[in-house]
Amino acid sequence: MEPGSKHKAGDFDFICGKVMAVSRSSSHNFSKAGEKNIRLIKGQGVEGDAHFGTTVKHRSQVAIDPSQPNLRQVHLVHSELFAELKGRGYDISPGDIGENITTAGIELLSLPAGTRLHIGESAVIEITGLRNPCNQLNNFSPGLMNAVLDRDENGNLIRKAGIMGIVLQSGDIVPGDEIKIQLPSGPHRPLEIV
Numbered sequence: 346m347e348p349g350s351k352h353k354a355g356d357f358d359f360i361c362g363k364v365m366a367v368s369r370s371s372s373h374n375f376s377k378a379g380e381k382n383i384r385l386i387k388g389q390g391v392e393g394d395a396h397f398g399t400t401v402k403h404r405s406q407v408a409i410d411p412s413q414p415n416l417r418q419v420h421l422v423h424s425e426l427f428a429e430l431k432g433r434g435y436d437i438s439p440g441d442i443g444e445n446i447t448t449a450g451i452e453l454l455s456l457p458a459g460t461r462l463h464i465g466e467s468a469v470i471e472i473t474g475l476r477n478p479c480n481q482l483n484n485f486s487p488g489l490m491n492a493v494l495d496r497d498e499n500g501n502l503i504r505k506a507g508i509m510g511i512v513l514q515s516g517d518i519v520p521g522d523e524i525k526i527q528l529p530s531g532p533h534r535p536l537e538i539v
Contacts, residue, residue, distance in 0.1 A: 362451035364464060364522040365424045368440030369394040373404060375481045377440040382519040385468045385512045390418030391445050405479070415511070416473040416539040420444045421462075422507035423453045426493070429505075433492050442482065442489075444507050448524060453508050456526065457533035461513065463525040468516030474539030478506040509539050 368377035373395045384392040388399055396402040401415050422444035427437045439447040446464075454475070462470045482490040495503040 362448050362524040362526075364446055364518055364520050364524060365449045366439030366447040366520050367518055368445055368447070371395055375443055375485055377443055377445065379440050382517050383445060384517050385419065385470070385515055387512050387515045390415065390512055394445065396420075417476075417509040418512055419446065419470050419510045420476060420507055421446045421448055421453055421470075421510065423447075423451060424449045426505055426507075430489075430492055435486055435489055435492060437486075437489075441485065442493075442506060446518065451524060451526065454503070454505060454536065456508070456536070457529060458536055459529035459534065461527040461529075462510070463527060465516055465518050465522035467514055468512070468518055469514035470510040471513050472508055472510045472536065474509055475504050475536045476507045476509055477538040478504055482506070504538070508536060 367380050367383040369380055369383055369391050370377040371393055377394075383394075386392050386397070390397045396415070396417060398415055398418075400411060401407055401413050401417070403417055406413065406417075420443060422439075422442060424439070424447050427439075430437050456472055458472060458474060460472045462472065464470065478490050478493050480490060482493060493504070493506040495505060497503055
């Protein structure tokens, strides 16, 4: 099955994409190192990553309330963003902007909240919302924060720096793994910042 292809499987519509790269960092560095594989742990996130845990780990969120639930256990970015940014003069590689999973063939930003991503043999991530681009992007490469922001036809702000999720089912993920998308039932809610 090619990335981006659609087919019906049981009661769910699946759109297939694939994992291009996986990354993690045990410290709160902006960028994450590429890995051969990562392990997702149910309710915790990416094993060995600084954002692993049931409560918030992002420093800005910890400063507000360290007891709030961690809705940002896993960060995903679509590789198509890198091609777009390259056209604007930015050379970005997987893990550079802090994502754990780099995807291909899926319009991550258009998925509704509550979508489940079935990755590899057993891992399942539920999408919780959008990453809010921060000034650390400019520290990595001047002007990058504005490059990952856009406006739709109505003037609404579009944040393109990836999505966040929580781990519903543990599993190992490697580059090349297939991603199947299970859309939530009922009315779909657009992604908001988490």
